[in-house]
Amino acid sequence: MTEVVTRFAPSPTGYLHIGGARTALFNWLFARHMGGKYLLRIEDTDRERSTEEAVEAIMKSLKWLGLNWDGEPVFQSQQQSRHAEVAHELVKQGKAYYCYATPEELDAMREEQHAQGLPIRYDGRWRDRDPSEAPKDIAPVVRIKAPSDTEGEMVVHDLVQGEVHVPYSQLDDMVLLRGDGTPTYMLSVVVDDHDMGITHIVRGDDHLTNTFRQRVIYDAMGWKIPQFAHVPMIHGTDGSKLSKRHGAVSAFAYRDMGYLPEAMRNYLLRLGWGHGDTEIISTEEAIKLFTLEDIGRSPSRMDFAKLAYVNAHYMRDSSDDTLMELTLPFIEEALEHKPDETGLARFRAGLTDLKDRAETLAELAHAGLFYVRPRPLPLDAAAAALMDAPAQGVIRDIHGVLDTVKDFSNDNIEKALKDYAKKKGLKLGKVAMPLRAALTGTTSSPSVFHVAEILGREETLARLSDIARS
C-alpha cells in the first residue's frame, strides 16, 4: 500500500474561510491518521484576484490552527508550463484539439441553448474540423474530447457521497488552455494533484460535479484516479451559505475573539463528523479515530453557542501559565494600556477561579480586569445601585474589621466577615456584596474572600476607602 498524500488547496483571494479551515482539518487529520503526508498548494493561477497578503493570511491561519503542512507549499502559478505541456501532449495524441470559436460565438450558442431549454454545453463545433479551416486571426483554445458515448454514464466512488453517477451527455469538451496559452483550473488541478502524488482528494462538495470533468483528463492521460471525499459546506445559522452577515467567517476572527486552536479543531471536527456520543475529542484522539467515511453528507450550520462551550472546556483544561500567556493580549486590549507587574501577578493568582466563568479569552480578560485596573475602580451600574446607605455603612465597618485580620488569608477573612455579619444580624450576602462591589466594581466575581486575599490587605483597604469617600 502506497503512502497516503492529501492536500489543502486554497486560492489566495482573501482570508482563510472557516469552511476552508475545516477542509484543511479533515485533510490534516486523515493524513496523520494514516501516517501519510499533508501538503499545501496555493491555487494562484488567477493573477487578477490572488494577492500576496492572502497567501500570508492563509498560511498564518493554518499555523494558528496547528494544521502545519509537510514540505514546501506548491504555487500553482509556477507549474503553468508543465500544465501546458500536458495539454499539448493530449493534442498530439488526438485527445484534445484546437477550437477557434470566439467568446461572442459561444455566448450566442449558450443563449440559444438556454432559450430552447437545452443543457448548456459546448457543442463540439471544432472537434472534427480540419485544421486547414482555422481562421488566421484567432488564437485558439485547446479543448479536451469528452467521451463520445452519449448513452453511458460515468461513476465516481466518493468516500463521503458514495457512488455518484453522471450521464456522459452532461460532459462537454472543456477548455484546457486559454487563447493566451495559460492553463485553466480544471487542467491545473488534475496535473498538480497527479504530479504531487495526491492519493486522497478531500475538498468541498461544490467540487463534486467538477470531479467528472476532471476524470476526463485523468482518463485521457491514463493516470491513476485518486480517492475522492467531498465534504459538505458549512452554512450560517439560518441555513444559507455562510457569509459576513452571519458574523465570523475568517479563521482570524475566531482567534481575535479569544477562541483556542484546540477548541476550534474539536468543534470543527464534530461539525459534520461524529463518533458515537463523544463530544470532547482531543486532537490526539481525533487522529486515532478519524475516518473519511464517517463524514456526514448534509451541510452543517455554525453554532456559536456550542463553539463557546467547547472553548470553555479547553480553557479550563489549559494550565494557568499557558492561559495567562494567551490572555495577556486581551488584557492589554481591554485595559487600553499595559498592566503593571503587581496587577498581572494578581490576575495570575486569580486565574484558577476566573477561568471557569469565561468562554473566551476576551471574556476571561474582562472577568479579571479588576485585578489589573488602577484605583479608584469604576463601579458598573449594578454595583453602583447596590451601594445604598446601609451598604456604605457595611463598607466602613468592614474596613475596620479587615484592618485587624492578622494573617490576611482567605480563611481568616471569611471568618472575620462571617463573625461580623452574625454580630450585626446580617445575611452574609449583605456583607459580601458591598465588598465585592468595592473590590471588583461589579456584582459578579469569584469568591470575594479569595479576591481580597489576592489583592492583599493594603489594596483591599484602599479600595474600601475609595468607596467610603465617594
Added chain:
RNA sequence: GUCCCCUUCGUCUAGAGGCCUAGGACACAUCCCUUUCACGGAUGCGACACGGGUUCGAAUCCCGUAGGGGACGCCA
C-alpha cells in the same frame, strides 16, 4: 433549463429492518449547591420533511413529492 447532492429535537449528531415508547451534546426552563456570577449535579422541553409501497416488522430498503444546496466560463 439540464445534471448532481442533501433532508432525525432550534443546532451538531447517534442510529446500517426488530436493541427506538429514537440516544447523547449545545441551547432553553426548573431545582440543588452557593456570599454573587459561573462551574458542577438533577429533572424537564424537544425530531425521524411529506405521501405511497416492500416486509410479520422501517428512522433505517424502494418509488414519488416538496424544500434546501451545488455545478453547468478562455473564474478558481
